[in-house]
Structures are given as C-alpha cells and as structure tokens.
Amino acid sequence: MSAAQLIQNAWNNQAKWLIVLRPLSWLYRGGFILNKSLYKAGLKQSYTAPVPVMVIGNITVGGSGKTPLLIHLVRYLQNRNVRVGVISRGYGGKGPFPAYVGLDSDADTAGDEPVLIVQSTGVPMAVGPNRQKSIELLLSKHALDLIICDDGLQHWALERQLEWIVLDNNRGLGNEKILPEGYLREPKTRLQGSTVIEHAAQPKMPLNMHLTASAPYLLNEGMVKDFDVNSDFYAVAGIGFPQRFYNTLEKMGIQHFQCHEFPDHFEYEIEDLLFEDSNPIITTEKDAVKILPLLKQNPDFQREIWVVPVDAVLSSACYETLHQQLKQLGIQFDEGLN
Structure with a gap:
C-alpha cells in the first residue's frame, strides 16, 4: 500500500495515530493564513478577469462530486445560450501549459478531469497552473459570458464573483482537522459566505445534489x-x-x-x-x-x-440560486428552457 493510500484510509477511518501529524497541520495552516493575508493586503496581486468567474470547489481532499456538478452546470448553461468556458489546473497533465483542451486531447497532456469535461460537453477549456494565462488563452479563441474554474477555491491569485462549494455528506468533514492530520484544505469556517451545495442522498439543506448512474x-x-x-x-x-x-x-x-x-x-x-x-x-x-x-x-x-456514467441531479433551489446569481452579474440567459 502506498503512503497516499495509507493516509487516505486513515482519514476515512479517522485513525487516532493521525495526531502525530498535528505539528505539520499547524505549519500548513500558518502558511495558508499567511498566503491569504498577503493577497488581502495587496502585497500579492490577484488577477481580475474581464468576464465573471465562478469557482466550483471543495474544502476537502478527495472526491466530492465536484466534476459531475460542473459538467451538469455547463450543459445547463449551454442549453440556455450562456457562452461558458472552463479552466482548470489540469492536475496529472504534463502540458506544456497553458494548454487548450479539445475533443482529441489526452489525459497525459491535459489531465483526466479536463478531458472528461470536454468530452462530455464540448465546452471551451484551457488548463494550467497559471489561471490568468488559461483565461487569456480561452478569451483569445472565444467570446464568453462566464468562466467556470474547476477547483481553485484556494487559488487566491484569481478573483472570483461566485463560489460554489460541494460538501459531501458521505464523508463529511472527517475529524475536522487541517491537512495532513485531517483532509480539510481549509477550516470549516470557510463554508461561510459561499454557496454550499450539499451532496447527499437524503439532504438536510435546500441547496443539494446527488449522483445517479446511467x-x-x-x-x-x-x-x-x-x-x-x-x-x-x-x-x-x-x-x-x-x-x-x-x-x-x-x-x-x-x-x-x-x-x-x-x-x-x-x-x-x-x-x-x-x-x-x-x-x-x-x-x-x-x-x-x-x-x-x-x-x-x-x-x-x-x-x-x-x-x-454518473449524472448530477440538483434541487430546484440550486437552479433558483444560480438564476439569481447570474442576473446579479448581468448575464443573460433563456429561463424558459427545460
């Protein structure tokens, strides 16, 4: 068993021995807070795109259902004549970056999730660690109304107008500890002030989703x-x-x-x-x-x-919230379509 699988199993089982990693969690948290404060103070510069940016991410490591949600939203927006594009880090891809992802792109170059997103939707997409360069590449090829950033919730170098955070109730927040003692990328207080989508078969929140297999x-x-x-x-x-x-x-x-x-x-x-x-x-x-x-x-x-194949099924409150948010951003869309 690899080290990555070992710690993943420990997180899922909330193993008691994870406490030995607490000093590393303190270091991670300190570095995270410092980096965020530098951006807030203007000592590090954030990029503001010429079109609105919506980040879809999570505060946990590992799967949360984020990619099926993104694919569903892209299709939904495309059907309502919203010109949407997607950017991503392209994790697992080897570049060179920024890379434009087409239907013939491979996971070795662009990453597995970007290839899946494009093959599922045909959406204009660019990947790379520098989100600004990815956005500039997209806008050099397409006129867009909205850019969705796949993940990137903790990427403070990119300004965003909307944030949707997927919270998977199958896993929850584990021991609620920061990496590597737990699988939180940020404290749970990060959920405040963002649009939180509960991923659950029996949800407790009006904004919720679940996955259904075809x-x-x-x-x-x-x-x-x-x-x-x-x-x-x-x-x-x-x-x-x-x-x-x-x-x-x-x-x-x-x-x-x-x-x-x-x-x-x-x-x-x-x-x-x-x-x-x-x-x-x-x-x-x-x-x-x-x-x-x-x-x-x-x-x-x-x-x-x-x-x-799996598809995301969203509650009606999710669509109502999305419509309100798009209107606030001045994005026109066809409401009457099913």
Whole structure:
C-alpha cells in the first residue's frame, strides 16, 4: 500500500495515530493564513478577469462530486445560450501549459478531469497552473459570458464573483482537522459566505445534489456484449473517494465485484488491468479517459471494460440560486428552457 493510500484510509477511518501529524497541520495552516493575508493586503496581486468567474470547489481532499456538478452546470448553461468556458489546473497533465483542451486531447497532456469535461460537453477549456494565462488563452479563441474554474477555491491569485462549494455528506468533514492530520484544505469556517451545495442522498439543506448512474457502456471499441449485472467484476477505481463508486455498483444491483483501488489521478499501465481470469472490469468515466489510450495501444487486449456514467441531479433551489446569481452579474440567459 502506498503512503497516499495509507493516509487516505486513515482519514476515512479517522485513525487516532493521525495526531502525530498535528505539528505539520499547524505549519500548513500558518502558511495558508499567511498566503491569504498577503493577497488581502495587496502585497500579492490577484488577477481580475474581464468576464465573471465562478469557482466550483471543495474544502476537502478527495472526491466530492465536484466534476459531475460542473459538467451538469455547463450543459445547463449551454442549453440556455450562456457562452461558458472552463479552466482548470489540469492536475496529472504534463502540458506544456497553458494548454487548450479539445475533443482529441489526452489525459497525459491535459489531465483526466479536463478531458472528461470536454468530452462530455464540448465546452471551451484551457488548463494550467497559471489561471490568468488559461483565461487569456480561452478569451483569445472565444467570446464568453462566464468562466467556470474547476477547483481553485484556494487559488487566491484569481478573483472570483461566485463560489460554489460541494460538501459531501458521505464523508463529511472527517475529524475536522487541517491537512495532513485531517483532509480539510481549509477550516470549516470557510463554508461561510459561499454557496454550499450539499451532496447527499437524503439532504438536510435546500441547496443539494446527488449522483445517479446511467447504464454502463463498453469501452472496448468493436466489442459487442450485453451488460450482465450478475457477472463477477473487477472494480477498478483511481478516484478520490472510491467507496462512493462501490456504493453506486451496489445500488445498481451488482453484488459480485472485487475492489482494486489506485491513487487519485493514477496513471495506468496495461499491466494494472491484467488479472488471473477473464472476468470483466468495471470502472468510472474519469478512469476510462486514461484506460482508453491503453486499449488502443494494445489491440489484443480482450477483457471487457465497462464504464459507469454518473449524472448530477440538483434541487430546484440550486437552479433558483444560480438564476439569481447570474442576473446579479448581468448575464443573460433563456429561463424558459427545460
């Protein structure tokens, strides 16, 4: 087990030994507060884009449902004739940056989540650690009404007009400690003053969302098979919170699967997909964007790989809030569309 997986398991289980990391958490918190105060004092300069910026992020490490929410919002805005673009750090991508993400971009260059976002929506997107350069690249190619920043909640170098924070109640805030003693990137007080979207199957807040799975599809090109829910699967997941994926499989009626977890944004090799028998693999869309190139490079690979797509379902209060916020920013949109 890697160090990353070890500490991820400790966070999820709220292991008592994490207290030994408290001095490092103090250092992290001190550095974070210092950096934020430098921006507030004007000693570090923030970039203000010529169009409104909406940040969608979380205050925890690991999956929260942020990417499905972003994809849903992009589609929603596109259907209402809002000219939207997306920027991201492009974590896991090797650049060069800033990089424009097209339908033919690969995860090795741009990162897995940006590739998934563009393949799902066709949205104009640019990635790179310098968000200003990414925005400038986008605006050099497109006239936009709104730019959504994927993650970047703690990126104070970028001014933003809107912040949506996804709070996953499956994980909650853990032990409510800052990294690395806990999985909080910021204190829970950060939730104040932002639009908080509760991710929960049984929500307590009016602003909420949940994920629903669609029918799995085969990743293997040219292979025709019917999905058999009774198969014995290898569940392969390289995401921040794999337990959510396993819960989804169980809700779909899949009872027989063997879990194979990898670190978030894992760079797969074909050897990672080899097992002793020929049982099928089932995985997430985020993992699929990195596995597909391996299948193209290894045409003799015959094991079925099934992909489970998920969609975000938002409460009516989320749309009402979004409409109000867009109007306040002067962004025109078609309200009458379904």
